Amino acid sequence: MGNNNSSLKRKGIKMELDKNVDYNATDLENLGAETKLKCHMPSNDDAIDRVHMFHFFQRSLFQSDFSPPIEERLVRESCKVLDVGCGPGTWLLDLANKYENSSFYGIDNNLAYPNEIKPGNLNFVRADVFDRFPFPDNKFDYAHQGLMRYTAKPEQWSFLISEMIRVVKPGGYIELLATSRGEFKGTGPVLMKLHEAHFSYCLEKGIDTKTMPNLDKIIKLNPDTPIVNRDEKFFISGPNGGKIGMVYQDIHIGFHKSEATTEILSPILGISKEEYKTMITKDLIEELKHTSPEYSLIRFWAKKINNN
Ligand SMILES: C[S@@+](CC[C@H](N)C(=O)[O-])C[C@H]1O[C@@H](n2cnc3c(N)ncnc32)[C@H](O)[C@@H]1O
Structure with a gap:
């Protein structure tokens, strides 16, 4: 398994971030088969690398x-675990290798996940997460959702969360990852302009x-999940945030200088593509x-x- 040409390997991120991580676990040769996807979807090797890097960052x-818990x-048990909007399957590949007694399922509408070269306890299903999930009620012990921050409209969050709760067994768990900029503390004028342009595009x-950052309110509205836990970690982007800040800077700069983002944000900022790249x-x-x-x-x- 694995692709030795991954730019993550070239950058040596594995060594810097987490010594236990095996980047060979994903076969990047199999990724990006369909590249018709829009911005914010991992549609080429660089974007897929950023998704991998973000997984190890978080x-x-x-x-x-x-x-x-x-x-x-x-x-110990043969649990069933679902990852919603699994992308190239980085999180699932990690867990499927680690917890061999359990079975793992990923759904995504983008064929960035590996089809053949993967552990036997890992399955991928192509599906739109804003439609009813292709699983019966109470099938899973745990439904996880990694990052889908620029994808869902408010009413789609409610639907997606209700589907995650539906397919999880009583006594099982749901988990969603979110990002927050809070009060934009410490943000300089260049970054602020970019955030404003991106925010207005979204x-x-x-x-x-x-x-x-308020997904807990939506989760709590469901009578099956009245108590929501919030586990929040703060970090600084850039050299003043140390090693982890530099990794985030790489991910953020990579996203912003991609062709797709340049195409979208330069007209919103009223500047040429060259000026945007500078x-x-x-x-x-x-800054x-x-x-x-x-x-x-x-x-x-x-x-x-269990509400019965
Ligand atoms: C930023 S990526 C994150 C991938 C993965 N969750 C992670 O954290 O590594 C967002 C993923 O959501 C998927 N996605 C977006 N809209 C979707 C939809 N309507 N149905 C299924 N997947 C969707 C994209 O294809 C992409 O793989």
Whole structure:
């Protein structure tokens, strides 16, 4: 398994972030078969690398792959675990290799996940997560959702969360990962301009990124999940955030300087593509040396109670 040409390997991120991580676990040759996807979807090797890198970044930040207390069950029982919007399947590949007694399922409408070269306890299903999930009620012990921050409209979050709760057994868990910019603490003018442009682009598409830090309110509305836990970790992007800040800077700069993002954000900012590229690769990098923009990642998790 694996692709030795992954740019993650070339960058040596494995060594820096987490010594236990095996990047060979994913066969990047199999990824990106369909590249008709829009911005914010992993549609080429660079974007897929960023998704992988983000997985290891968040694992390093939380020092764990998940927050609900399910590890013992994953080891001892034959649990069923679902990852919603699984992308290239990085999280699932990690867990399927680690918890051999359990079975893992990923759903995504993008064929970025490996079809053949994968552990026997891992299955992928192509499905739209904003339609009814292709699984019966109470099938899973744990339903997880990694990052889908620029994808869902407010009403789609409610649907997606209700589907996650439906397919989980009473006594099982749901978990969703969210990002937050809070008060934009420590943010310099260049980064602020970028955030405002991106925010207005998302709003135009009906996606309010401010919904994410409040997903707990949506989860709590479901009578099956009245108690929601919030596990939040703060970090600073850029050199003032140390090693983890530099990894996040790489992910963020990579996203912003991609062709798709350049195409979208340069007209919103009223500048040419060349000026936009200079803004990212020079002005932003320079600004990050003197500022400390604070971000956080939040894991919301809840146990499904038995309402009968
Ligand atoms: C940023 S990626 C995150 C991948 C993975 N959850 C992770 O954290 O590594 C977002 C994923 O959501 C998927 N996605 C977006 N809209 C979707 C939809 N309507 N149905 C299924 N998957 C969707 C995209 O294809 C993409 O793989």
